[in-house]
Structures are given as C-alpha cells and as structure tokens.
Amino acid sequence: MFSSSAKNLIRSNILQRCKSTLVVAEHNNEVLNPITLNTISAAKKIGGDVTVLVAGTKCGPASEAVSKVDGVAKVLVAENAAFKGFTAESITSLVLAAQTQFKFTHILAGATAFGKNVLPRVAAKLDVSPISEIIDVKSEDTFVRTIYAGNAILTLRAKDPVKVITVRGTNFPPAAATGGSGAVEQAPSGDYASRLSEFVSQELTKSDRPELTAAKVIISGGRGLKNGENFKLLYDLADKFGAAVGASRAAVDAGYVPNDLQIGQTGKIVAPELYVAVGISGAIQHLAGMKDSKTIVAINKDPEAPIFQVADVGLVADLFKAVPEITQKL
Amino acid sequence: MARVLVGVKRVIDYAVKVRVKPDKTGVVTEGVKHAMNPFDEIAVEEAVKMKEKKLASEVIAVSIGPTQSQEIIRTALAMGADRGLHVEVSGKDYELLQPVHVSKILAKLALDEKADLVILGKQAIDDDSNQTAQMTAAVLDWPQGTFCNKIEKTDSGLTITREIDGGLETIKTKTPAVLSADLRLNTPRYATLPNIMKAKKKPLKKVTPKDLGIDTTPRIDVISVEDPPVRQAGAVVADVDALIAKLKDGGHI
Numbered sequence: 219m220f221s222s223s224a225k226n227l228i229r230s231n232i233l234q235r236c237k238s239t240l241v242v243a244e245h246n247n248e249v250l251n252p253i254t255l256n257t258i259s260a261a262k263k264i265g266g267d268v269t270v271l272v273a274g275t276k277c278g279p280a281s282e283a284v285s286k287v288d289g290v291a292k293v294l295v296a297e298n299a300a301f302k303g304f305t306a307e308s309i310t311s312l313v314l315a316a317q318t319q320f321k322f323t324h325i326l327a328g329a330t331a332f333g334k335n336v337l338p339r340v341a342a343k344l345d346v347s348p349i350s351e352i353i354d355v356k357s358e359d360t361f362v363r364t365i366y367a368g369n370a371i372l373t374l375r376a377k378d379p380v381k382v383i384t385v386r387g388t389n390f391p392p393a394a395a396t397g398g399s400g401a402v403e404q405a406p407s408g409d410y411a412s413r414l415s416e417f418v419s420q421e422l423t424k425s426d427r428p429e430l431t432a433a434k435v436i437i438s439g440g441r442g443l444k445n446g447e448n449f450k451l452l453y454d455l456a457d458k459f460g461a462a463v464g465a466s467r468a469a470v471d472a473g474y475v476p477n478d479l480q481i482g483q484t485g486k487i488v489a490p491e492l493y494v495a496v497g498i499s500g501a502i503q504h505l506a507g508m509k510d511s512k513t514i515v516a517i518n519k520d521p522e523a524p525i526f527q528v529a530d531v532g533l534v535a536d537l538f539k540a541v542p543e544i545t546q547k548l
Numbered sequence: 549m550a551r552v553l554v555g556v557k558r559v560i561d562y563a564v565k566v567r568v569k570p571d572k573t574g575v576v577t578e579g580v581k582h583a584m585n586p587f588d589e590i591a592v593e594e595a596v597k598m599k600e601k602k603l604a605s606e607v608i609a610v611s612i613g614p615t616q617s618q619e620i621i622r623t624a625l626a627m628g629a630d631r632g633l634h635v636e637v638s639g640k641d642y643e644l645l646q647p648v649h650v651s652k653i654l655a656k657l658a659l660d661e662k663a664d665l666v667i668l669g670k671q672a673i674d675d676d677s678n679q680t681a682q683m684t685a686a687v688l689d690w691p692q693g694t695f696c697n698k699i700e701k702t703d704s705g706l707t708i709t710r711e712i713d714g715g716l717e718t719i720k721t722k723t724p725a726v727l728s729a730d731l732r733l734n735t736p737r738y739a740t741l742p743n744i745m746k747a748k749k750k751p752l753k754k755v756t757p758k759d760l761g762i763d764t765t766p767r768i769d770v771i772s773v774e775d776p777p778v779r780q781a782g783a784v785v786a787d788v789d790a791l792i793a794k795l796k797d798g799g800h801i
Contacts, residue, residue, distance in 0.1 A: 334694070336682075369566050420714075477732060530798075532785065
C-alpha cells in the first residue's frame with residue numbers, strides 16, 4: 219500500500235510528464251511583442267514542454283525570434299491571409315485545431331488587448347473557465363491573480379482539465395531571447411477564415427518612445443496638467459530619461475492624450491523601475507495600474523493626494539514650476 | 549430592427565475601498581454600498597441610444613445574482629431599458645459563479661429572447677475578468693466586438709472601432725453579434741426621478757439557471773483572498789534638488 223503522500227508524488231510525477239503548454243505569440247507581422255517572452259517565463263514556471271504558436275499574415279520574423287527563445291521546444295507556424303488583423307474568430311479556430319492535435323494542458327497568452335480578446339473565446343469553445351491576468355504560478359493548477367482593482371489577491375485552484383490563462387507581463391521576467399533552439403513546424407492546416415468578422419484598419423498612436431508596458435521609466439500625467447499642450451512638459455522630462463509617457467483616466471477623458479496611454483485598472487498595467495506621477499491624485503483605479511512600480515515619485519500640489527501614500531519620494535509643489543526645473547537640472 | 553440584450557452586474561461601488569475578510573475567503577460585501585458595474589452603465593446607455601435612433605426595437609436588461617440584483621435591473625429600466633430578466637443565483641453558488649457560467653446563461657437567454665445584439669461591459673470591476681462577452685460570443689458562435697469605442701450600424705452588419713494597445717482599430721462584423729463596451733463608448737445618462745418611478749412598473753421576470761438548463765458547478769476552488777502587500781510610506785522632499793538627489797541615490801539618474 220502506498221501512503222497517500224507517495225500516491226500524490228506518483229500522481230504529480232505522471233502529471234509532470236504529461237504537462238505541455240501552448241503559448242499564443244503576439245506579434246504585428248514585423249516584430250514579436252515582448253510580452254510573449256514574459257508569457258513564456260510563466261509557461262516555464264508551470265513546467266513541461268513549451269510550444270509557441272505564431273499566426274499571422276507574415277510569420278517569419280516572429281517565428282524566427284521565438285525559436286531562439288530559451289526553453290521553447292517547438293514553434294507552430296500558421297501563415298495565412300485568414301489571420302489578417304488577428305481577429306478572435308480566426309485565431310480561435312486555429313488554436314482549437316492545434317489543441318485537437320497536441321492536447322495541451324495549458325494555453326497561455328499575454329494579458330494584452332489581443333490576449334484578452336482571443337483566449338476567453340478559446341476557453342468557452344473548450345468549455346473551460348479561463349483565468350485572467352495571473353501574477354504568479356503556484357503549481358500546475360494553482361494560480362494567483364488580483365481582483366477589485368488590485369486591492370485583493372486571489373489564489374485559486376482550477377479544476378478544468380485544460381487551463382486557459384492570460385499572463386500579466388510585468389509579473390514575470392522575460393525569457394532569454396537567445397539560447398533556445400525550438401523546432402519550427404507548420405501548424406495544423408485548415409480553413410480559418412471567419413465569415414463572422416473582418417479587419418478593416420488600424421490607427422496606431424505614433425511614438426518614438428519606448429512602449430508603455432515595457433518601459434523602464436514612465437512619466438505620467440493627470441488632470442493637473444490642465445490641457446494637452448502642457449503634456450509637452452512631460453515629454454521634455456521623459457526625453458531626459460528615455461522614458462515612456464502615460465496618463466491617468468482623467469487626462470485621457472479630458473482629451474489631453476490618446477486612450478492607449480491610460481494606466482490603470484481598465485488601461486495598461488505597468489511596473490517600471492521608476493514611475494513619476496505628475497498631477498495625478500492617485501485614485502484606486504489608477505493605483506491598480508502602477509503600484510507594483512519599483513520606485514514611485516509623486517509631484518502634486520495637494521499634500522493630501524492619495525498618491526503620496528504609495529510614493530517613495532513625494533514633492534508637494536506646483537508641477538508647472540517643478541517639472542521644468544527638474545528637466546533643466548538633469 | 550434589432551432586439552438588444554444588455555447584461556448588468558451588481559458590484560461593490562467603484563469608490564469603496566474593499567476590505568478582505570479576516571478568514572481570507574473573500575472580501576466583505578455585507579453592508580457595503582453596491583452599484584451597477586460602470587462598464588454595464590455604458591452598455592445600457594448604448595442600447596438605449598440604439599432604441600432612440602430606431603435601430604433597436606426593444607432593450608432587455610439581464611442581471612444574474614441574488615435578489616438585490618433586481619435593484620440594478622431597475623436602474624437599467626430607469627435608464628430606458630424596456631423590461632428586465634433576473635436570473636437568481638445566491639449564496640455560495642453566486643460566490644463561485646464565473647464568466648463561464650454567466651456566458652452560457654446569457655447565450656441561452658439571447659436565443660430564447662431572439663436577441664440580435666448582446667451588449668456587455670468589457671469587464672466587471674470586482675473580479676476584473678474581462679471574459680463574459682468573448683465567451684458569450686463563443687457559445688453562440690456569433691462574432692465579437694470587444695472594447696468598443698464606437699458602434700455603427702451598416703446594411704450588412706456593424707462597423708466597430710475598438711480600443712487596442714497601440715491605438716484604435718476598426719472591424720466589421722455580421723449580426724447577430726456580442727459587443728463589449730469600453731469606457732469611452734459613451735457617457736451614461738442619469739436616471740431621472742420620473743423615470744425611476746416609471747421603471748417600477750416595467751416588467752421584470754425571474755428565472756433560475758436550472759429553468760434555463762444551465763449547470764453552474766464551480767470550476768475553481770478559492771484557496772485564499774488576501775490583502776496586497778503594503779508599500780512602505782516614502783519621504784516627502786522639500787524641493788526639486790532634494791528630489792533629484794533621491795533619484796541619484798536610487799540609481800535612476
């Protein structure tokens with residue numbers, strides 16, 4: 219007779235052998251989105267083989283990059299006009315076909331607009347409950363995520379046979395982009411063109427600055443900036459740091475900057491080395507998006523602003539004086 | 549003209565600072581102010597606007613949850629929805645109810661009510677899942693238009709502008725479709741007192757998941773719900789020079 223712990227050990231060994239994870243890569247047909255590397259790290263933490271699926275109208279650059287990533291065993295490539303615009307309907311059909319062939323235990327993607335759009339659709343088709351934006355992996359079936367705008371941390375055990383998960387990039391280090399030698403294969407072929415929806419066009423905010431979610435330094439502005447022109451003060455300061463510029467919801471709603479700069483519960487989640495909040499009061503919903511930053515600096519004229527409760531360094535001052543002065547002195 | 553089903557969730561009011569229960573099983577919800585999930589207000593507003601533009605014939609507001617969810621349905625009715633459906637789930641079942649269950653219920657109702665559009669909020673501010681619309685679309689095998697910034701009716705379906713990470717994108721979908729509202733889709737109206745009074749007379753039907761034939765067996769075990777780590781309070785510096793000195797100390801410059 220085995221003791222129950224011995225039985226558990228054998229059981230977990232069997233599962234260990236059988237674990238295999240599919241990471242759905244995110245790219246724009248030109249370059250791999252760096253969050254894919256963070257997602258691969260999460261996959262490695264789960265254990266087992268890691269396969270990466272690259273789908274698009276042009277997969278060469280991303281599949282080449284992914285095959286070199288440390289820890290990637292296999293790269294499945296699906297280059298097809300059907301994936302124009304990466305619509306959820308077409309990508310879902312492909313992921314399901316890959317799942318039918320390879321029987322993955324885990325299907326992961328980064329928690330971006332792309333991952334959030336596609337993975338719940340995949341999960342529903344598999345009749346499993348997806349797990350959004352994990353911040354940690356405890357074991358193959360136990361994951362940690364935040365709820366209530368980051369004000370509570372939920373640890374859950376998933377009972378479904380296949381775990382469909384989006385990964386919060388800022389909580390996992392990027393996997394090394396070199397040292398791997400994943401075998402590149404064709405993904406299962408099929409008719410993936412969706413008759414339900416069609417991509418028309420994109421209007422991307424052009425910027426030479428680093429991407430917000432990957433930036434080491436972020437200078438962020440709120441309603442205190444008073445108008446869009448004044449954001450120039452922040453761009454000037456950001457130039458000194460090579461930083462990205464972000465914004466609170468208030469600044470976006472007021473039309474100072476485009477929507478995709480919004481940091482917070484419903485915008486982007488960032489965790490840079492340095493986060494400088496300028497003229498941002500620090501509402502719960504904003505803190506949800508930045509409170510894991512390594513160092514937080516707040517510049518605000520209101521000493522009672524909640525942002526000072528999370529700031530490592532605070533300066534109570536008029537931003538219109540302080541920010542140009544900092545820029546000048548750096 | 550389209551019939552629109554709108555999902556509304558009762559959540560802890562966005563301005564409330566939630567408290568984790570001492571036994572780490574969840575957050576304190578008793579005696580805490582609740583309201584309609586802010587994204588759902590935007591979804592209701594969009595549906596009511598469609599009706600005002602004669603693009604929709606009827607707006608049906610659905611909420612899944614305990615008895616108090618009816619208050620949220622009444623709010624949607626006061627905003628202009630025509631009738632309500634309350635799918636009663638309470639107690640432990642409700643605590644473990646997830647988008648996987650909700651999407652099946654909504655899909656069943658969409659078919660039963662012959663809806664052409666299902667409009668939901670992009671995420672609920674309590675579980676922060678951002679899953680239900682996508683999953684409802686999948687169950688129905690309808691197209692999904694998530695994170696909508698703009699919805700336009702065309703002859704052949706819908707043209708939707710979506711909020712994506714780098715900016716905006718435009719897609720076309722056929723109808724029927726499932727849509728999820730992002731923050732900037734519209735500004736929800738306030739319910740006026742006369743409309744709140746009228747809403748009390750609008751029909752509200754109650755059903756259960758069992759009536760609909762939907763299995764709500766939990767798919768997860770909650771291991772724990774805990775407070776996030778608390779950041780150490782920092783220092784307030786006197787001037788810009790002191791701030792720069794701190795940044796130098798921290799190795800940021």
